[in-house]
Amino acid sequence: MKMSKLKKVIYGVGISLFFLQGFLNSACSDWTEIEAKDYFVPVSEGYKSSLKDYFNSPHKVMFGWFGNWTGTTMSSSLCGLPDSVDFVSLWLCWGNLTIEQRADLKKFQEKGSKAVLCWRAGDIGDNLTPGGNAADVKREFWGIDPNDENTYIEAAKKYALAIVDTCNKYNIDGFDYDIEDYGTLMxxxxxxxxxxxxxxxxxxxxxxxxxxxxxxxxxxxxxxFYNLLADDVVQSLDYIVWQTYELGHSGLDNFFTGYGGVASYHPEIFEEVLRKSIVTATFERAKDKYRFTEQQDYHPSYGIEHAGMGAYHIEYDYPGNPDYSTVRAAISAQNPPINN
Incomplete structure (x- = not known):
């Protein structure tokens, strides 16, 4: 049967992914030395093109919060991740990159993957205030007058611009705002x-x-926290990552569409929200890691597909043969080759 143009594109992406995963399982097995010179294994232009096509195709993303990042060993380097990881949040990284981190980041980005800064910020100026995080220090530095609400608004904007400057200085791909704390900002x-x-x-x-x-x-x-964000702000996000560490299929469905769930807030844009939602498990607690494998074949009963999945401390999956075996399996499970 003759395939339509769109169907050919989808089929091509599926086949490319199939060979991409096969390449990863073989090529990455060579990355076993801990010397920096061995991290950046050159690959063919054809492979680079296939990887680029994959990232640009409709697919479910693989994400992770990457902690303990040094760029000095394979287990602590972004380049140690499977090539088809779409993006990571650099957990507790607020700039001041070392030479090793800069080199690691550059090679990671050259493959098409992205890395964003990430930290918790209940207060204006958290982690970017010279002199520390003491409340009085932050108020003085950011120009906050406790009796003038407008100064808080302007300080919040200045804080955002400081994050932007940091991203630009180190060629970081953006920012992941970890919203877990109330304070002068949230x-x-x-x-x-x-x-x-x-x-x-x-x-x-x-x-x-x-x-x-x-x-x-x-x-x-x-x-x-989600409810405090205005509709236009929610719509402006590239992704919303939910820390669904203990939830399987039914738990995820209940979280999104059950009583008091995500659909209860910003209901007019819920379908858009679900399409940009990433569900996650944690590798920090061994007893909960199995949820990651369970989540890899989750399909919302609502009928709208979510954006993908991820893991907290994704780097903890590095040990093994092959390395990142759980993550690799999930990438393939989320994006199986198209069969016709």
């Missing part, structure tokens, strides 16, 4: 502070094609 009384912060990030990132991501704990009790 305030239930003054939600415009966080919204002004996020709008500023989006406006500036649009100039350079950088990513804006938010991640929120995957429990209905935490959705108050």
């Amino acid at each position: 305030s239930s009384t003054y939600p415009e502070r966080a919204n002004a912060f996020m709008r500023t990030l989006r406006e500036e990132f649009n100039k350079t094609g950088k990513m804006l991501v938010a991640d929120i704990p995957g429990n209905s009790g935490w959705l108050g």
